[in-house]
Amino acid sequence: MNIEPLWEIRLRTPRVELRLPTADELEALYDVAAAGIHPPEEMPFGVAWTDDLRHDAFVQFHQDAWRDWSPTKWDCRFVTFLDGEVIGMQDVGAEAFAERREVGTGSWLGQDFQGRGYGTEQRAAVLEFAFRVLGARVAISGALIHNVPSQRISEKLGYRVTGMGELSPRGEPIPHYEYRIEHTQWNCPIAVEIEGVEPALPLFGAA
Ligand SMILES: CC(C)(COP(=O)(O)OP(=O)(O)OC[C@H]1O[C@@H](n2cnc3c(N)ncnc32)[C@H](O)[C@@H]1OP(=O)(O)O)[C@@H](O)C(=O)NCCC(=O)NCCS
Numbered sequence: 001m002n003i004e005p006l007w008e009i010r011l012r013t014p015r016v017e018l019r020l021p022t023a024d025e026l027e028a029l030y031d032v033a034a035a036g037i038h039p040p041e042e043m044p045f046g047v048a049w050t051d052d053l054r055h056d057a058f059v060q061f062h063q064d065a066w067r068d069w070s071p072t073k074w075d076c077r078f079v080t081f082l083d084g085e086v087i088g089m090q091d092v093g094a095e096a097f098a099e100r101r102e103v104g105t106g107s108w109l110g111q112d113f114q115g116r117g118y119g120t121e122q123r124a125a126v127l128e129f130a131f132r133v134l135g136a137r138v139a140i141s142g143a144l145i146h147n148v149p150s151q152r153i154s155e156k157l158g159y160r161v162t163g164m165g166e167l168s169p170r171g172e173p174i175p176h177y178e179y180r181i182e183h184t185q186w187n188c189p190i191a192v193e194i195e196g197v198e199p200a201l202p203l204f205g206a207a
Contacts, residue, residue: 003069003203008196011078011129013121018078018090021062028086029079030058032110037088044108044147046176048169065091071205072096080109080122087113090122092130098205101137103130120153121190127157128192131183134206138182145175154179158186 011018021029033053038044043051049061065075075093079086088109094102105126109119123141130136141159143150144167159179166173201207 001069001203003066005196005200006066006069006076006203009076009129009200010193010195011125012193012195013125013190015082016087016118016121016125017081018122018125019081020077021079021086025079025086026059026062029062029089030055032086032088033058033108036111037108038111042146043169044144044150046142046144046167046169051170069203071098071203074204076126076204078122078126080118082113082118087118088122090126092126094136094204096205097134097136101135102140103134103136103138104140106141114149119149120156123153124157124188124190125192127181127186128188129194129197131186132188133194133197134201134204136183138180139186141179143177143179144169145177151177151179154181157181157189 007020009019033050037050062077065077073095075091077089077091080088080090088107090105090107092103092105094100094104105123107119107122127139130139141154143154159181161177162180163178165176165178167176168174
């Protein structure tokens with residue numbers, strides 16, 4: 001399958017741009033991750049991948065998303081740029097999108113770039129992409145109980161808590177909030193410009 005059209009997609013918020021990375025930009029993303037995403041004592045992720053961050057596995061993880069891409073199961077791992085500099089990533093993914101019209105998201109920013117609203121902008125960008133361009137009906141997200149910034153972003157953007165589960169990134173079970181927002185509840189708080197999507201739409205099962 002030719003997935004090259006994915007690299008033409010651009011999501012622009014007032015301050016950041018999201019797009020798929022070149023090989024060099026993926027290296028830059030690794031460098032941002034290696035410089036630190038969270039304090040060692042706080043694990044924000046459901047899978048504790050930052051406890052064992054390895055260059056080759058990190059690059060492979062991103063390349064796998066491209067190798068395994070299918071219109072019935074995809075994960076679009078956008079890299080986030082601030083003035084041309086890589087600052088983190090924001091993904092949006094789905095299974096059986098054509099039937100279910102549901103997407104899930106995940107994200108991180110380098111520690112130096114957190115707490116300045118970029119996380120809100122990048123999540124809003126992929127929600128606009130999912131709801132306005134792909135025709136999603138629902139978006140879901142999740143956050144561990146101590147991950148207040150992630151919860152706050154979900155709440156600010158209009159998600160509601162639909163349940164509570166448990167994840168054990170470091171062995172001990174930790175409560176995990178499940179969030180959901182419907183297209184009809186979505187009201188984008190910022191301007192998001194979206195470009196280059198038309199040729200890629202069949203790749204999302206959205207044409
Ligand atoms: C989660 C993450 C992507 C959020 O991005 P960010 O740019 O830091 O977040 P923002 O600045 O856009 O917004 C964070 C919101 O949480 C609030 N917040 C942050 N820490 C808080 C705290 N301890 N208590 C209350 N509110 C807090 C901020 O005030 C802001 O809300 P506001 O706009 O109403 O003021 C980023 O912090 C990150 O990468 N964290 C580590 C990895 C991670 O947690 N990934 C997500 C896993 S689910």
